[in-house]
Amino acid sequence: MVTAIPFPFARIVTTAVVVAAVVLFGMLVDNAFVITLAGYTFAFSLFALSINVMLGGLGEVPLGQCVFFGIGAYGAAIGMVTLKLPFEVALLLSMAASVVAAALIGMLTLKLTGAYFSIVSWGLSGVAMVAALNLPDLTGGPLGMFGFPPITLLGIPLSEPRAYFFACAGLLAGAVLLMAAVRDSRFGAAIESVRQNPHLARSVGVDVFRERLKAFTLSAPLAALAGALCVPYTQIVTPEVFSVSNTVDALLMVLLGGSRLAVGPIIGALIFSIIPYFFDMDPNVRVLVFSGAIILVMMFAPGGLHQMAQALVRRFSGGAR
Amino acid sequence: MTGGATPAVRATGIHKRYGGVVALNGVDLTVDVGEVFGIIGPNGAGKSTLFDILCGITEPTAGQVSLFGAAIAGVAPHQVARMGVGRSFQRTAVFGEATVRENLLHGRHALARHSVLGRALRTRVWREDRDAFEAAAADVLALTNLQADQHRLASVLAYGVQRRLAVAVALMSNPRILFLDEPAAGMNGRESADFVELIRAVAPGRTVVIVEHDMTVIKALCSRTLVMVDGRPVTVGAPTEVFLHPEVIEAYLGAEDD
Numbered sequence: 001m002v003t004a005i006p007f008p009f010a011r012i013v014t015t016a017v018v019v020a021a022v023v024l025f026g027m028l029v030d031n032a033f034v035i036t037l038a039g040y041t042f043a044f045s046l047f048a049l050s051i052n053v054m055l056g057g058l059g060e061v062p063l064g065q066c067v068f069f070g071i072g073a074y075g076a077a078i079g080m081v082t083l084k085l086p087f088e089v090a091l092l093l094s095m096a097a098s099v100v101a102a103a104l105i106g107m108l109t110l111k112l113t114g115a116y117f118s119i120v121s122w123g124l125s126g127v128a129m130v131a132a133l134n135l136p137d138l139t140g141g142p143l144g145m146f147g148f149p150p151i152t153l154l155g156i157p158l159s160e161p162r163a164y165f166f167a168c169a170g171l172l173a174g175a176v177l178l179m180a181a182v183r184d185s186r187f188g189a190a191i192e193s194v195r196q197n198p199h200l201a202r203s204v205g206v207d208v209f210r211e212r213l214k215a216f217t218l219s220a221p222l223a224a225l226a227g228a229l230c231v232p233y234t235q236i237v238t239p240e241v242f243s244v245s246n247t248v249d250a251l252l253m254v255l256l257g258g259s260r261l262a263v264g265p266i267i268g269a270l271i272f273s274i275i276p277y278f279f280d281m282d283p284n285v286r287v288l289v290f291s292g293a294i295i296l297v298m299m300f301a302p303g304g305l306h307q308m309a310q311a312l313v314r315r316f317s318g319g320a321r
Numbered sequence: 322m323t324g325g326a327t328p329a330v331r332a333t334g335i336h337k338r339y340g341g342v343v344a345l346n347g348v349d350l351t352v353d354v355g356e357v358f359g360i361i362g363p364n365g366a367g368k369s370t371l372f373d374i375l376c377g378i379t380e381p382t383a384g385q386v387s388l389f390g391a392a393i394a395g396v397a398p399h400q401v402a403r404m405g406v407g408r409s410f411q412r413t414a415v416f417g418e419a420t421v422r423e424n425l426l427h428g429r430h431a432l433a434r435h436s437v438l439g440r441a442l443r444t445r446v447w448r449e450d451r452d453a454f455e456a457a458a459a460d461v462l463a464l465t466n467l468q469a470d471q472h473r474l475a476s477v478l479a480y481g482v483q484r485r486l487a488v489a490v491a492l493m494s495n496p497r498i499l500f501l502d503e504p505a506a507g508m509n510g511r512e513s514a515d516f517v518e519l520i521r522a523v524a525p526g527r528t529v530v531i532v533e534h535d536m537t538v539i540k541a542l543c544s545r546t547l548v549m550v551d552g553r554p555v556t557v558g559a560p561t562e563v564f565l566h567p568e569v570i571e572a573y574l575g576a577e578d579d
Contacts, residue, residue, distance in 0.1 A: 177441070178437075178441070181437050181438075181440045181441035182437050182440075184440055185435065185436070185437045185439070185440035185441075185447075186430065186433040186434070186435055186436075186440075187427050187436070187437055187451070188437075189423075189427055189430065189433075190425070190427075192416075192419070192432055193416055193419075193427040193430065196416040196418050196419060197415075197417070198414050199410070200410070200414070200415070200416065200427075200490070201427065202398045202399045202402075203378070203398060203399075203402060203408045203431075204402055204428050204430050204431060204490065204491070204493075204494060205399050205400075205402035205403045205409070205430050205431030205494065206399055206426060206427075206430050207397070207399045207400075208399070257400075281429060
């Protein structure tokens with residue numbers, strides 16, 4: 001079970017404050033770059049949530065999760081440019097494609113656990129990248145795909161910064177609600193039992209492989225949604241979306257924010273994009289800083305930064321458990 | 322056996338080989354419905370292997386197991402659980418990172434029916450699941466005397482308490498038959514006496530099969546017990562009788578005196 005903020009009242013207040021802050025940010029901030037970056041951060045947070053279904057949910061490190069992110073990005077691009085479909089339709093088709101891909105990949109790889117699963121899934125992302133590089137008719141090859149028509153989602157112009165921000169925020173909020181429902185459901189309890197003790201889970205009637213496969217096929221469309229929503233920001237899709245560094249970025253967000261908290265990945269994503277922006281960091285410096293931060297977090301707060309915050313609150317409120 | 326009724330467990334000609342090692346060499350046994358049945362023997366007698374085969378975790382090399390008349394050959398372990406089989410293991414007994422209450426929730430898996438959407442929309446099916454869980458959890462917590470610990474993490478509980486929790490997890494699916502693997506192993510006298518009381522309390526209305534090393538537990542609980550030595554059955558009968566069997570005295574007591 002994921003640790004939740006203890007009192008429903010406190011949770012409602014926290015949620016209200018966060019929603020108000022997001023709405024005010026979206027309405028009051030005028031810097032188009034900042035607001036677009038914030039929207040992109042929310043879009044990428046969906047990818048971190050997808051990673052956390054595997055990491056926090058199943059206890060697996062899905063190094064190849066970028067395959068589904070890439071399917072979303074390429075799906076949106078190919079749908080719009082090659083097939084001349086509206087963005088919404090391309091988005092839904094790419095999410096459906098990611099579910100099919102996850103079911104197939106999962107059936108082949110989810111018997112594996114731990115490092116074996118991570119390595120095989122990493123290998124598959126390499127296969128995806130080579131495929132994207134070498135299928136120029138489908139993917140545009142090494143140059144990738146660009147030159148999209150103005151992108152709208154159900155009439156919302158995603159090329160307009162404020163609209164993009166609110167669209168991404170809304171979809172992210174929906175995804176968080178879905179994750180919360182999953183966590184509190186029979187399915188969520190089943191994957192938690194599988195993560196903690198697969199032997200005992202099987203003995204109380206959990207079909208371990210099936211629950212793992214279900215979790216994997218749930219994580220895929222979240223990643224695809226993230227991939228497609230990043231297209232209006234990046235305006236180009238290259239084979240680099242299949243790069244493992246893409247996955248590692250999202251993994252670091254999850255670890256920073258905390259994998260045991262439903263919104264942990266989002267906290268991590270915010271830190272991940274705010275800090276480099278404020279300190280105007282060179283990408284190479286960024287890698288150094290975040291690598292260092294991860295080592296420190298893993299050493300002193302293996303549950304992520306929210307665990308540190310909870311420990312502080314507990315210390316100052318004098319409550320001991 | 323009560324005239325022609327389907328037994329809870331029927332095992333015939335069970336053999337198990339691991340490579341060249343013969344773990345079980347022809348075990349037959351019948352456990353009647355409602356019986357508390359013991360399996361006892363010195364270390365290495367094949368008790369735990371037999372346990373795993375009877376409750377469907379391991380497939381025998383040869384032989385047949387039926388539970389309530391249904392053969393379990395080729396049935397996956399999680400499906401055997403759904404046939405009304407509760408199991409409590411010696412080692413992987415509880416969900417360590419979960420609280421006692423969450424452990425009980427995991428134990429409820431086979432009986433819950435709601436979907437994620439059902440949870441999100443709080444449908445009737447979800448409410449029924451929730452109410453049934455609350456009722457079952459209250460009963461099981463009272464029975465196993467775990468109310469005071471219900472919000473503590475399983476991993477911080479004392480060993481004897483963890484063993485009670487393991488039984489509680491198994492009871493959450495309201496099993497027709499409960500398999501217990503060395504429940505009293507590593508317990509002190511007080512804990513194992515409490516444990517005997519617990520099993521007495523949960524036994525009415527179900528069948529219990531206990532694999533145990535400790536004779537006092539078997540004597541206190543079981544109507545009949547099977548004694549195993551070196552992978553084969555020596556005798557079956559009331560505990561007081563089987564311990565008078567010359568081969569049992571020699572093999573079992575001799576081994577314990579080492």
